[in-house]
Amino acid sequence: MNIIKILMLLTAFIGLTGCFSTSKNYYVLSVASTPSVVFPINRKVIGVEKVTVPGYLYKRDIAIAKSENEITLLGNALWGEDLDSGLTNRVIDFLQRKFNQPNIFAYPWGIDKQPNLKVSIQITRFIAQGNNVYLDATWRIENLKTKRRKAKLFKTTVPTTANIKDIVASMNKAFMEFEETVAQGIRNF
DSSP, rough: HHHHHHHHHHHOOOHHHHHHTOOEEEEEOOOOOOOOOOOOOOOOOOEOOOOOOOOSSSSSSEEEEETTTTTEEEEEEEEEEEEHHHHHHHHHHHHEEEEEHHHHEEEEOOOTOSSSEEEEEEEOOOOEEETTTEEEEEEEEEEETTTEEEEEEEEEEEESSSSSSHHHHHHHHHHHHHHHHHHHHHTTO
């Protein structure tokens, strides 16, 4: 009888240590930074389309690039949200803070709230490779009344380490640079 109890305890202990060794960490990029400078914007309503991201960012596992043509999904480091939705919400929150303007919403919406400007963002590369995080994107602004448009390419490289917390922090810094660029584009539009 004692042998059965010991085997059951040993089995339970091995099971518990197995659970702890495969624990997962969750990360988010959706918390917008607080702008150091606020720009005035005159009564404009801005619509932000859902940010498009590469396919590897639709997965919950965080991806890192081993080479130009190979990525690895980290099974123990997961995004705590869908990045296309999280980054869209982050851009909206940042622009609201940057322009001290509550009239910045997700686009499209109902007929009663038509924006003056529409912002579209397409991320083409957002990944760590080696000692850097790379963010390549295109952003577009369109005045929906005059049909005037402006589009810009964006590229940045932020140093990082192989530590996942450092990679996420560097991704956050890269996206902060991107948000500032988009805000400057809106301001100068």
